[in-house]
Amino acid sequence: MNDRFDFDFDLDELAPADEASAYAVEQFWSGDLTALSQHHTTPNGSHSFVVAHDRSVTWGVPGAPQVMAIAVARDLTRFTFTLETSYHATVSFAQAWLVGRGCPAEKIAKVRDGFMEPADDLTLWVERQIRESGSRYEVLDSHTSDSDPSETWTLTRDSGADEAPIRVFYEEWDQAAGTYTMREGAFADVDAARAWLGDRDGPLPQPPEYHGEVRILRARAALSRSAGAAAAPKASLDTTRTPSAGPARCPVQGRLL
Structure with a gap:
């Protein structure tokens, strides 16, 4: 190849x-x-x-x-x-x-190698959850923005959720840092999810089933943002990516810079 x-x-x-x-x-x-x-x-x-x-x-x-x-x-x-x-x-x-x-x-x-790197452990965890989800998520809609903001979101229905079954998977790219984050938000219905996507008037609502290590990962990511530095992925969780040897040439979506 x-x-x-x-x-x-x-x-x-x-x-x-x-x-x-x-x-x-x-x-x-x-x-x-x-x-x-x-x-x-x-x-x-x-x-x-x-x-x-x-x-x-x-x-x-x-x-x-x-x-x-x-x-x-x-x-x-x-x-x-x-x-x-x-x-x-x-x-x-x-x-x-x-x-x-x-x-x-x-x-x-x-x-x-050479693509944007996940910014933290929580991103790795959410990505793995999606990758191994089977038929759990029914994709209802999605949107990709190339710049200002550099982001994507995927609106889904989670058949495995007992509460707030509408889930938004929100990915945001930091072009300067060469990293991206992925987060999951939970909503009672599609209208509530679209309202958040349209207004962004608060943090992405956390899924009610998040607990234990996931809460720790979210807290660590929040602290890293407030400190102005992204947390590096832990080797114990990062089983799917090889660190880039040089500067990122394009984001995880593959877009050439």
Whole structure:
């Protein structure tokens, strides 16, 4: 694989298994994609899973999701393949989509060096929760802002929540620091969530089930913000990312600076 990523999925001798895959191949254009994380099965290479940033979306509909999840399954006995793609506001939701299609969570979790780093342990914890959520979260809406503010949010319905089942996952990027944070907020209904997103007239409401270590992580993150310095992720929790050896070239979404 080169630095940009080789999007040749080795399909030349295979035929699309269905009309949806044939259409997906026709529409697929790798020239605007930058891979963020990937996993390919061995030894026969029957499956490929990729999370990529699509730069072309920045010139399209404002607020549209820019992270593409790509799943390729090859049937090497029938010489056919299926190809699916799906867009998401954040890498963690794209990873969750791929996990739902058979990709091991730990294999797709690591994001390449050179991208924005998570600012604290709580961000890592929330991302892992999303990545391993299965069908728990029904995505209702999302929005991506390139600048001022640099953020994304994903509005969901949490089927596992006993209280406040509408959840907002809010990601904010600090371009100067080369880091980002991810937080989860809980609301009684969609209207309340949209009101908060529109006004931002208070802190993101904490999910009622947060307790124990999660409360400690939230408190640590709040103290770090008040001190003007982001907390470094603990090695015991950071099992999915490799620290960057140099300055971040683009945020976790893959946008080139």
